[in-house]
Amino acid sequence: MRRILIGIAAALVLLVAVVVGRTLMVPAYKPVPARAVSAFDANTVAQHLADAVKFRTISWQEGAPAEDVAASAAAFVAFRDWIETTYPNVAKTLTREIVSGHSVLMTWKGADAALKPILLMSHMDVVPVVAGTEKNWTHDAFEGVIADGHIWGRGTLDTKQGIIGMLEAAELLISKGFQPKRTIMFAFGHDEEIGGTNGNAKIAALLAERKVELEFVNDEGGMIANGALPGVEAPIALVGVAEKGGITLELTAKAAGGHSSAPPAVAETAIGRLAHAIEKLGDEPPFESGLDETSRATVWAWRRRPASSAA
Numbered sequence: 001m002r003r004i005l006i007g008i009a010a011a012l013v014l015l016v017a018v019v020v021g022r023t024l025m026v027p028a029y030k031p032v033p034a035r036a037v038s039a040f041d042a043n044t045v046a047q048h049l050a051d052a053v054k055f056r057t058i059s060w061q062e063g064a065p066a067e068d069v070a071a072s073a074a075a076f077v078a079f080r081d082w083i084e085t086t087y088p089n090v091a092k093t094l095t096r097e098i099v100s101g102h103s104v105l106m107t108w109k110g111a112d113a114a115l116k117p118i119l120l121m122s123h124m125d126v127v128p129v130v131a132g133t134e135k136n137w138t139h140d141a142f143e144g145v146i147a148d149g150h151i152w153g154r155g156t157l158d159t160k161q162g163i164i165g166m167l168e169a170a171e172l173l174i175s176k177g178f179q180p181k182r183t184i185m186f187a188f189g190h191d192e193e194i195g196g197t198n199g200n201a202k203i204a205a206l207l208a209e210r211k212v213e214l215e216f217v218n219d220e221g222g223m224i225a226n227g228a229l230p231g232v233e234a235p236i237a238l239v240g241v242a243e244k245g246g247i248t249l250e251l252t253a254k255a256a257g258g259h260s261s262a263p264p265a266v267a268e269t270a271i272g273r274l275a276h277a278i279e280k281l282g283d284e285p286p287f288e289s290g291l292d293e294t295s296r297a298t299v300w301a302w303r304r305r306p307a308s309s310a311a
């Protein structure tokens, strides 16, 4: 009996040691102090984003009516013209290239040509509003309304805010005489919502052709979100460091012909076979889900924050 008790006590001590050890290994959460951005006029910046929303830069799926596609094409031209007039310092300092019709590549030359450039991306296109659902919007998707402390509309989060953020920062910095040490490129694609093959993929090919090697690329990711992580009430800037994969499969099923007077069993029909295959795919998805190291660290970071921190 005594030996059992000693054994249990030893096991408990070991368990506590492991728990304490593992807990100490997790880096503590350190809130980043907010920095004043008094150089920006928040209302002006908000109005710029609201104005950007008004451009109906919609990506249409293949087979959309020609007049919708033409309207979008005009909106892309109007939007890039608007950028030129709204951000005059950017317009005169950065070189602008129009790639593949409507995508925009801007280059802000750095002082040190030996340094690899960085590329900051944000797409100009937005998804359409499904016909018949307009009335479900509190404010029209393309009106660019500012109300109740919010900017409303398509593209406010996905992702004209990225474009406006970069341009506002560049405009302000240039006005203060700033030149980056490292060349900074902006890539504003025009078809991200339908795959990006005609937009940023073409910019990528162009940069590869020019043998441009980048130090890093930053694209659309998270946002400053309220209540996104359970237990954290303060707004959190979510930096996306991992990306989910996607897959498109085309399934073909064949079956023997016949007559409806003598129908085969459902499982023998082409539709039945397809349904079976789809069900099997659902049961055994081609990808395993899971968290990689960085995603897991994010979850640990917010769980381990001190109770007093509010940032």
Ligand SMILES: [Zn+2]
Pocket (backbone or CB within 6 Å): 123, 158, 159, 192, 220
């Ligand atoms: Zn997006």
